[in-house]
Amino acid sequence: MKKTLVLVLLLAIAVCFGGSAFAQATTSGKVTVLFADPNDFVVELDTNGRCGSAYFHIQRANANFKEMTAVALTAFTTGKTITFFVASCNSNRNIISHGYVSR
Numbered sequence: 001m002k003k004t005l006v007l008v009l010l011l012a013i014a015v016c017f018g019g020s021a022f023a024q025a026t027t028s029g030k031v032t033v034l035f036a037d038p039n040d041f042v043v044e045l046d047t048n049g050r051c052g053s054a055y056f057h058i059q060r061a062n063a064n065f066k067e068m069t070a071v072a073l074t075a076f077t078t079g080k081t082i083t084f085f086v087a088s089c090n091s092n093r094n095i096i097s098h099g100y101v102s103r
Contacts, residue, residue: 024097025050028083031076041065043072049086049094056084056094064098075101 029047032054040057048054058068075082080101087097 024085024087026083026085027056027094028081028102029054030079031072031082034072034076041069041072043082043084045082045084049084051086051089051094052092053094055092056086056096057090058096062097068096068099071099071101 027045027047027049029045031043032046033044035042035044037057040059043056043058045054045056049056058065058072062068072082074080078101080103082099082101084094084096084099086094088095
């Protein structure tokens with residue numbers, strides 16, 4: 001009973017303060033196009049993300065901007081699969097927090 005009450009209270013607090021109650025979604029695919037936008041570095045994959053489009057934005061304000069750009073360039077030049085962690089949506093665009101390249 002106490003555990004259930006604590007979980008309900010924590011969920012209520014998260015909802016009241018605008019926090020999201022879901023984990024970040026992942027999307028994997030091959031890079032088809034790279035865009036050097038003034039505000040973001042945009043990667044187009046051959047797969048749509050949870051926000052509905054194939055566009056994934058690496059925001060310049062992110063602490064890992066240079067590293068994520070390097071990961072995207074590596075995936076593009078080597079033809080490897082990239083996996084993005086989608087933190088939020090801006091309309092149908094996927095805003096990512098981090099990711100990795102794999103075989």
